[in-house]
Amino acid sequence: MVEKKDILNLDKFSIKEINDLMNMADSFTEILKRDVKKVPVLRGKTIINLFFEPSTRTKVSFEIAAKRLSADLINFSPNLSSLKKGESEIDTLKTINAMKIDLVIIRHSDSGYINYFAKNIPVPVINAGDGKHEHPTQALLDLYTIYKNFSKLEGLKVAIVGDILNSRVARSDIKLFNKMGLDVKVVAPSMLIPQNFSCFNAKIHSNIEEVISEADVLYMLRMQFERQDKKFYPSTKEYNEFLSLNLSRLNKMKKDSIIMHPGPVNRGIEISDEVMEMQEIVKDKIKINTQVANGVAVRMAVLYYALS
């Protein structure tokens, strides 16, 4: 039997395979510009969206991606399911599996749960957000967004700012960016840096001012309040002083540099209201909506990869 193609993280993907996925995303980007934004390549395949944790963009993005490829997608809402009657999650999964699904997209707040899940189901599983661990499709769409903007990757300077401790986006991004030859720095106070962070190849700064003028990509992370069981930061005021992007810092950025954020933005915390309101005016600089748009093409590539 051929090994099923789970995408739980991107560790086993070679540089060439990552580039292949991005080329494929390019082809899908072209399809998304057509009048008929749909190709029949996954016709007859059934995909289930299993989100045990809230999501807007990732869930909808996967749903659009699946439909653009002509697959049938079913949204599973744990809150309206037999889980509420006390069925265990693993039994729920076996029930779903009995219905002959071809692929499962899953998000769960317990780190590592998705790996356990993937081991117990014979069809490919795509990680759409694994607790504090990994978010591989976000990392791919971030990389693709950077590549489309600069037409290169090697040597670009990326500064990832904010809640590194609780962010699966940060972990997946740092690993993928390093693999692809980008130079990654993180900006966070020590209480928002995970233990054993030295295993990641990224220099730590504590003040955004230290990196603002040299970064090609300023990657603002969302404060993960839902994952913070204690208060990690004394006050919004202090966060603003050391970590936030505001108008005066925007002006210090390199010409041609870009700003990214995985969304949803906590306005007034990671990014000030004023800067958010400038999105339309400086759309060459603020790439948050481009990330969302690219997400569909990248997820089409991922689904195509996993099912072909």
Added chain:
Amino acid sequence: MREKATVLNADDIERIIKRISHEIVERNKGSENLIFIGIQKKGVPLAKRIKESIEKITNSEIKLGKLDISFYRDDVNEKIKSDVNITDIPFEIKGKDIILVDDVLFTGRTIRAAMDAIMDFGRPQSIQLVVLIDRGHRELPIRADYVGKNLPTSLNEFVEVKLSETDNEDKVTICWI
């Protein structure tokens, strides 16, 4: 792979391009409503050559698109394809007579996929098919309108088309697998 025989050399291919160009102009009474679409990869340079040849004959300008049919194939489960080529049809095809170009016509499945893809871009007036080699063994009811050379083959033979744009020489050979 052992080379068996050369089927067409550079001069043969040039003559075929000229002949087919004239056939297309004759059948369409000129080139006014024509659009060329080459199927990636080898169909693209062939389409370009025929298009340029017709432009000289009718002193006109004709549009050329490129089409990759990977996402329209009916055999994704059997073949993994990671090198997807670009599709580039940046113009209206509604009401046009499309000259679809590929190098080798075999089972007909590529052409079926290409026609589905074209229909997603709009409703052309007609689609006419040009192939350099027709090697037989059709699995679908599809035929070419303009054929460079009919080449009876067996299923364990392989037709290799080399074009100067991609392979530095113009040559068609037939090989054993």
